[in-house]
Amino acid sequence: MTRFVERHPAWALIVIIAIALALWLIFAVWPPGLEEAIGRKRVFLNAVFNGITLGGLYFLVASGFTLIFGLMRNVNLAHGSLYLFGGYVGYAISASTGSWILSFIIAFILTALVGILLQVIVFRRMEGQDLRQTMVTIGLSIVFADLMLWACGGDFYQIQTPSWLIGPVELPLITALKSSGEPVYLRYPLVRLVIFAASVVIGIAMWLALNRTRIGMIIRAGVDDRDILAATGVRIQIVFVLVFALGAGLAGIAGVVGGTFQSLSPGEDIRFLLASLVVVIVGGMGSIPGAALGALIIGLAEQLGSVYIPTYAIVVTFLIMVLVLALRPQGLLARR
Amino acid sequence: MLKGSVGLIALSSLLLSGAAMAQEKIKVGVTATLEGTYTVLGEDGIRGHQTALNVLGKKVGDKELEFIIASTDATPDSAVRAVRKLIEQDKVQILLSPLSGDEGIAVKNFAKTHPELTFINAASGAQETTYVDPAPNFFRYNMDGAQWQVGLGKYAYETKGYRKIATVGEDYSFIYTQVFGLVLEFCGMGGQVTNRQWVPLGTKDFASVIAALPDDVDAIYLGLGGADAVNFLNQYQQAGGKAHLMGGSIMIDQTILSSKGNAKNALIGTLAASGQADTWEDPGWQKFVKDYQDAFPPNKRFPSPSLLATNYYGSTMALILGLRAVNGDLSDNQSKFKTALAKLEIDAPNGKIKLDSNRQAIGTNFVTEVVDDGKGALFSKVVKVIPNVNQTLGYDPAVFAKIGLPSRTVPECKKY
Numbered sequence: 001m002t003r004f005v006e007r008h009p010a011w012a013l014i015v016i017i018a019i020a021l022a023l024w025l026i027f028a029v030w031p032p033g034l035e036e037a038i039g040r041k042r043v044f045l046n047a048v049f050n051g052i053t054l055g056g057l058y059f060l061v062a063s064g065f066t067l068i069f070g071l072m073r074n075v076n077l078a079h080g081s082l083y084l085f086g087g088y089v090g091y092a093i094s095a096s097t098g099s100w101i102l103s104f105i106i107a108f109i110l111t112a113l114v115g116i117l118l119q120v121i122v123f124r125r126m127e128g129q130d131l132r133q134t135m136v137t138i139g140l141s142i143v144f145a146d147l148m149l150w151a152c153g154g155d156f157y158q159i160q161t162p163s164w165l166i167g168p169v170e171l172p173l174i175t176a177l178k179s180s181g182e183p184v185y186l187r188y189p190l191v192r193l194v195i196f197a198a199s200v201v202i203g204i205a206m207w208l209a210l211n212r213t214r215i216g217m218i219i220r221a222g223v224d225d226r227d228i229l230a231a232t233g234v235r236i237q238i239v240f241v242l243v244f245a246l247g248a249g250l251a252g253i254a255g256v257v258g259g260t261f262q263s264l265s266p267g268e269d270i271r272f273l274l275a276s277l278v279v280v281i282v283g284g285m286g287s288i289p290g291a292a293l294g295a296l297i298i299g300l301a302e303q304l305g306s307v308y309i310p311t312y313a314i315v316v317t318f319l320i321m322v323l324v325l326a327l328r329p330q331g332l333l334a335r336r
Numbered sequence: 337m338l339k340g341s342v343g344l345i346a347l348s349s350l351l352l353s354g355a356a357m358a359q360e361k362i363k364v365g366v367t368a369t370l371e372g373t374y375t376v377l378g379e380d381g382i383r384g385h386q387t388a389l390n391v392l393g394k395k396v397g398d399k400e401l402e403f404i405i406a407s408t409d410a411t412p413d414s415a416v417r418a419v420r421k422l423i424e425q426d427k428v429q430i431l432l433s434p435l436s437g438d439e440g441i442a443v444k445n446f447a448k449t450h451p452e453l454t455f456i457n458a459a460s461g462a463q464e465t466t467y468v469d470p471a472p473n474f475f476r477y478n479m480d481g482a483q484w485q486v487g488l489g490k491y492a493y494e495t496k497g498y499r500k501i502a503t504v505g506e507d508y509s510f511i512y513t514q515v516f517g518l519v520l521e522f523c524g525m526g527g528q529v530t531n532r533q534w535v536p537l538g539t540k541d542f543a544s545v546i547a548a549l550p551d552d553v554d555a556i557y558l559g560l561g562g563a564d565a566v567n568f569l570n571q572y573q574q575a576g577g578k579a580h581l582m583g584g585s586i587m588i589d590q591t592i593l594s595s596k597g598n599a600k601n602a603l604i605g606t607l608a609a610s611g612q613a614d615t616w617e618d619p620g621w622q623k624f625v626k627d628y629q630d631a632f633p634p635n636k637r638f639p640s641p642s643l644l645a646t647n648y649y650g651s652t653m654a655l656i657l658g659l660r661a662v663n664g665d666l667s668d669n670q671s672k673f674k675t676a677l678a679k680l681e682i683d684a685p686n687g688k689i690k691l692d693s694n695r696q697a698i699g700t701n702f703v704t705e706v707v708d709d710g711k712g713a714l715f716s717k718v719v720k721v722i723p724n725v726n727q728t729l730g731y732d733p734a735v736f737a738k739i740g741l742p743s744r745t746v747p748e749c750k751k752y
Contacts, residue, residue: 043544192574262540
């Protein structure tokens with residue numbers, strides 16, 4: 001941090017000013033002139049919160065993707081299919097048992113199993129052949145998409161939000177003052193906050209596991225140099241299977257989350273594959289903090305874009321990706 | 337070698353018999369949105385089509401009708417692809433297509449490249465389809481989106497006392513046409529439409545749209561359909577929304593009113609207008625509801641047919657009655673059949689329908705309110721029936737032409 005400030009004082013200043021401005025926009029009561037210029041504060045705050053919570057969902061999908069890439073140098077283009085598969089499993093479980101929590105557990109286990117099968121049956125056979133693996137995963141994603149269309153049909157599924165999560169909560173953020181001077185607080189859907197909190201917890205747990213545990217140490221070593229790690233006697237294939245299972249399971253969980261606050265249908269697999277590709281390209285391939293930052297940026301860009309420049313909202317995301325690729329092709333938080 | 341030639345003979349005789357069979361059959365291609373946002377609409381459309389076949393039968397004179405169904409996803413290119421496939425691969429002679437607004441405009445334009453065939457619109461309701469440069473071989477036996485909103489603005493203004501409303505709608509031709517009809521009437525009465533929000537078809541995340549809904553209006557009009565409407569209602573419930581609502585013709589429809597979960601309860605009391613009303617007491621309508629219910633087990637259908645089922649029923653009915661009028665004679669590029677269709681008046685479940693000079697339906701419209709039947713099922717209850725609604729909505733055609741075509745900003749909120 002201090003090194004960054006020393007090396008790029010001008011950039012550091014710009015970042016600090018931007019953060020201060022963002023904080024002011026979020027916490028201050030907006031003067032009437034500003035409300036006239038860019039609309040009501042409630043809309044802005046909602047868009048920001050939506051962006052952050054959507055970022056949470058993107059993080060869940062992209063973290064598994066980036067973890068698998070970081071360790072195995074394997075661009076798994078069937079990752080979106082794992083997302084959709086997890087979502088359908090979650091829907092089936094929650095519809096038959098009525099338990100939302102159980103649907104997460106089962107979706108995680110089943111998608112992790114699919115991940116293990118993929119690793120053992122497919123990827124182990126073509127280790128180190130990046131292009132071949134990528135082509136195979138594209139093929140698999142098409143096969144999976146058709147199988148799921150066959151099994152679940154073209155309909156939309158929505159996982160029922162448990163009743164204790166329905167409805168809004170009041171946040172201690174003032175959106176406006178009534179004429180009597182009484183503050184109006186922001187009301188925000190509880191379910192999105194809970195989902196965001198859960199993705200933060202998962203993110204922190206992953207960071208801790210990677211940085212504070214023995215298995216995390218092995219994975220980090222594997223990311224740096226697979227061959228030396230294997231030479232030290234670690235059974236690298238087991239580590240691979242474990243990481244693939246975890247990455248796939250996370251995509252499955254994300255499917256349940258996505259099915260709860262959005263909905264599941266054919267085509268979602270591609271949408272989320274694309275989103276996670278953009279996220280990891282922006283954040284840096286193979287980096288967990290990078291995935292978090294990328295997810296946040298893309299989520300915010302999508303939501304703020306859809307409110308303030310609805311016609312061009314879809315372009316903003318890709319504009320960011322182009323900018324990052326042009327200025328910092330390895331991604332914002334990637335190590336060289 | 338012998339085996340091979342025997343096989344070849346068997347195969348060719350099969351093919352020959354196939355060709356001989358085909359002469360006694362009339363092939364009809366049907367498209368419906370069986371993928372994407374409007375899947376449930378397409379599925380119920382096909383149910384309406386099936387119900388019509390159950391009631392009217394598949395025989396015309398000594399010829400048998402054969403139907404081939406193709407799937408689309410509400411985008412114009414998917415509709416043209418499906419229609420092209422039906423014509424070129426399946427060799428259909430008549431098309432019953434398509435379901436959705438943008439598809440309708442595309443298929444109408446495509447119809448001009450096949451003047452020898454006949455196109456009967458299945459359910460699409462964009463105004464442009466039959467109003468601008470209509471295709472001579474394209475017939476529409478359902479009203480367009482603007483006709484389906486007749487009566488709503490007046491009822492909201494006079495009976496409910498709404499003065500200011502805002503709209504949220506999907507960003508494509510059918511919803512433009514619906515908002516067109518609403519704005520024309522509501523603003524003509526003196527009401528104000530303060531804000532029109534448009535969301536892309538297939539939007540998943542409505543949170544920011546919901547946050548941007550104005551709260552200084554009397555009601556919010558929702559022009560959404562299928563999965564978009566269900567997504568919107570779920571997120572509206574999660575956000576704790578409480579505004580008065582008004583709905584378009586595919587928003588207040590069994591496709592939404594019988595969706596899973598309890599988010600739809602936000603719609604109780606919502607005003608809407610459409611080409612049908614679930615609780616209409618007309619015997620023809622009641623018979624249709626019963627035919628529909630008898631045709632499918634309760635878990636494979638809605639409690640009452642949706643607008644799409646009704647439209648597909650009506651268009652299938654027109655097809656069969658038109659063919660019967662000429663005894664299945666499709667000679668001379670189907671010219672007799674086309675003449676018969678243009679003159680045809682059908683006694684559809686949702687009222688009498690006849691065609692104008694653009695081959696566009698003139699029919700009956702219904703203003704409704706959503707009620708709970710006491711057992712948790714929602715229905716649209718009829719509050720007003722308006723007969724003889726034409727495409728210019730009762731305006732002088734010259735005045736109507738000046739308003740412009742439905743779009744994001746047309747019509748302006750004023751009296752024309």
